[in-house]
Amino acid sequence: MNSNAYFRxxxxxxxxxxxxxxxxxxxxxxxxxxxxxxxxxxxxxPGWMPAxxxxxxxxxxxxxxxxxxxxIIGLAELDAITDGSKxxxxxxxxxxxxxxxxxxxxxxxxxxxSGELVPVLTLRGAGND
Numbered sequence: 491m492n493s494n495a496y497f498r499x500x501x502x503x504x505x506x507x508x509x510x511x512x513x514x515x516x517x518x519x520x521x522x523x524x525x526x527x528x529x530x531x532x533x534x535x536p537g538w539m540p541a542x543x544x545x546x547x548x549x550x551x552x553x554x555x556x557x558x559x560x561x562i563i564g565l566a567e568l569d570a571i572t573d574g575s576k577x578x579x580x581x582x583x584x585x586x587x588x589x590x591x592x593x594x595x596x597x598x599x600x601x602x603x604s605g606e607l608v609p610v611l612t613l614r615g616a617g618n619d
Contacts, residue, residue, distance in 0.1 A: 496524040496536075501608075509541040509597045509609045511570060511577070521575040530572065541609070544570045544577075544597040548613075551581055551589055562586070564611045566595050583613035 496512065503510045513520045514528035514536045527534050546568035554561045564581030571577060580602060583589065594614040599607040 493525040496526055499538075500524040503538065504599050504609045505606050507542075507599050507607055509544070509599050510538040511541045511544070511568070512536045513539040519572045520570050521572060522577050529575075539570070541568075541570065541577075541597045542599070544568050545614075546571075546577065546595055546597075548581070548589070548591055548593040548595050548611075549576055550591065553586070562589070564595065566597075566611055568597065577609075577611070579609045579611050581611045581613065585613075588613055 516533035
């Protein structure tokens with residue numbers, strides 16, 4: 491399976507409500523983005539591990555658009571991911587004043603208006619738990 495197929499599998503699992511992370515069956519490295527070979531040992535065909543509820547900290551974010559069109563894209567260091575890889579997704583939070591580097595986040599899935607579930611980050615605390 492090639493890297494595009496892995497990303498499609500990642501997206502299909504999210505669409506069914508299961509956020510996942512790629513995990514190498516050979517060396518146990520957990521990484522992002524999904525790809526056909528482990529970035530640590532090169533083993534082909536990594537498997538998947540559940541990511542719903544995975545905790546981490548916000549590494550960086552950007553706010554795009556304004557008002558009803560505003561979207562926040564977050565980059566997070568997840569506790570489950572091996573050092574070096576980051577998880578990126580739309581960041582959901584009720585209070586943007588709580589957005590700071592190092593803020594606690596969790597992984598989940600949500601329908602962002604397309605009718606399909608996608609992986610998201612949620613800011614923990616401030617009424618978001």
